[in-house]
Amino acid sequence: MSREPFSTPSNFSGRFTPSSARANAIKRDSLVAELERDPQMSSAKRQQRTQAFTSHMAHASLERQLVAAHTARTELETKLKEKDALIERLEGDRRWLAEREKEEREEKEQERAERAEEKRKLDNDIRSLRSSLLSLREEHADIQDEHAALSRSTSQTITAQKSQISTLTRQVSLLEAELADFKRIAEERSRSFEELQSQLDEVSAANESFVQKDAEEENWAIVREELHRQAEYMRKLETSNAKMTTELGSLREKQTSVEVLKEQKRDLERKLQGYEELREKAVRLEAELQAARREREEWASRNTEPSTPSKTPVSVTQSLSALRLTHARLLEEHGSSLALLRQREAELADSENRGREIQDALGEMEHKLRSLKDKLNRTERDKILADREVSFLQAMLASYTAEESAKEGSKVDEASIERIQQLEGLLADYKAIVDQLEKELEDIGGDPAALGNLRSREDLMQELENEKAASAETQKALQEAEATNEKHLEQIEELEQTLFELRGEIGTGRHLPPGVRVLTMKDNPAQQWFDLSQAAIDRLKSENQALMRRLKELEESGMRGGEGVPNAEELVPRASWEVVNKEKTELQELVRQKEKRLLRLQQVFQAKSAEFREAIASILGVKLAFYPNGQVRVTSQYDLNAAFVFQPTGAGEEMQMQLVAQGDGGPESLPQLLRYWVEQEQCIPGFLASITLECYEKSKMEKERGYGA
């Protein structure tokens, strides 16, 4: 800022003085002239002269003006020319620009058409895509339906098959139970048989043991009887054996006769073959006979002719008759041999029949023989057993006799005899049962097929097989169904995946289902925020613009002249000022709020501290006063003169109080208390407590004294 632009009143006055002085000088000249010459003449002449001068001056000035005008004209003309040229150039430019514009317009038009075309195409695309989406969705729905139907059907079939399986298994179990039953029956039977056997064994053992035990008391008679019986049995067996051997002999004889018959038959057959030959011979002879007859007839016809009756010689007729005779004889022979043949044939058939019969009988006999042989074996075994028994009994008998001889006159216990008899009876019964069972066994033939229920059992087996096959089939079907089910499940999974992806597409908002509008509230937080930021930007922009404008103005004024820019730096754009103002009011509001809060807090704090002090006073009997420098004055409630001031010492957590001053009052024992509590024990609370006690007692005493007075 230089000092030059500033102007002062003194400057102004200085500028104006010379002009006024000049005016005064001109006036003085004319006054001088009037004083010298005659006023009238001189005035006219002067007037004329002045007029001539003025005219001359005017002329000159006019000429000058003319010249100036000329020059101006030429100048203007040249300027005009320049302008014309400029105009022409501009015209050319304009034309060129117009052309460009036209071109541009054309281009724009073209482009617009292209855009429209593109847009239409895109619209079409969108439409087709939407339709395809729709169709896809329908397809998807269809597939879902189908899938649901399939899963339903598969589940149905599965349940059906499961039920089938369960029924089959039930049947199987039933059958197994039946089978078990049958087995059990068989086992029972065998067990009963074994039981019987064991009983038998037991009984025999018991018998043996009994016999052994009661060997001394056994009766001779019983043993003899037994022996007798055994012998009888043996005899019986021997007789039956003999019978059977005789039978066998007769059967063998029969067999030989059968052989003879067979031989005869063969013989007859051979003879029959001989007869066949004879028959052939007979046939041949017949043929010969026939030929001879024909010959004879020929001959006869020849003989009938009268002309040649004697042509045939006698020898011929003779031979003819002889031939006839032989023929008749042969015929006879043939008949007899035929009869014989028939007879033989009948005989042969008969013998054949007989042979067959004999063979049958032979088979039967053989069968019988086998069974008899078996029986014989058994009886032989029995016999051996009996022999052994006999020998045993004999040994026993010997020992018994020995004992008998040893001690004479010993009595035989009646009861034991009875018992033995009973046991014998029992044994006989068991033997009978065993026989019966053996017979039964024989009848059955040891074949399990004779167990009665054979047929049904086979049937059952068959059924069982069938059931198993059926069950296997159903199992297979079930597996198939499960496989298809699995496939369906996979399909479901895939579909769900695609569904999820499509959902995601919609969820991320990239796809808008047709026929759906997306709406939002006009006044939503996002919009608010964006509006707010927009407003802030707008405000800043306007402020900026205002500032720019201001800056330009300043620059312009600065260029116009270094001066005449009064109060420039004091001017602030209104927008900025408003912003600042608003900020200021906001801040003021904030300050007010804070102050209010602070005040509230102070009030609260004061109330609380008063409460605290009162509490301390009523509980501890001392009044506390906190000084700003951190010192605390403690005054006893009972003696207001007993006051102490403490000062906090020691930085950090463990704050210690130091007694720094004390009031002039207090109990008489104060120095002692001080020495003891503060100096020795260094326990301020104890000190204060004892002070309180002392003061309380003192005040109480004073009160009493007051009442007394």
Place this chain on the structure above:
Amino acid sequence: MPTKQAPTRQAITLKGSTNLVTEFFKYAANTILFQRGVYPADDFHMVKKYGQTVLVTQDLALENYLDKILKQVNKWLLTGSVTQLVLAIISKDSRTSLERWVFDINLVEQPSGESEAAPAKPEAEIQAEIRNILKQIVSTVTFLPVIDEPTVFNILAYTSESADVPADEWVDTDPLAIEAGKSQQVKLRSFSTDVHRIEAMVAYRYDG
């Protein structure tokens, strides 16, 4: 197919279901706004709901906004014209969508004919389902990308073309889609009343 008493009865259940769904949206939106830090945590206070504590905003403006939306959504639910509600979380600076919490609203197919004897779903069961969804929303914080920029949210309603729209309050808008190829989505639990079935999902921007 409806007998004389059927409509009234259905209307009642529809209304009850609608109220339930609307209430669920309120708490779900609050939970999302709290969990995703769209509003400062101090703005929320705890409320006992569905047998658990739920955080609900105390911001009056936000409360008003949610109330207005839910009132309208309630109306739409009654007419069955809203198919989806989306809570979109948008970055304040870049204005890109970061997350879209999608709630599909499906009408449960009523068993046609007389076989409407299907027993009503007990309220306790529905509440348990809602509780599970809210818990799942809370747990999504574990896998959603951390948001470390200021965000703002918006609620979009997908309605049918024929829906009744109050013209001065609601406007058509763009769906605030998340950029393709940078989005991932996670399906959340769902819950159903006798009338509605709500399926929740969150799609989020993830520049992996």
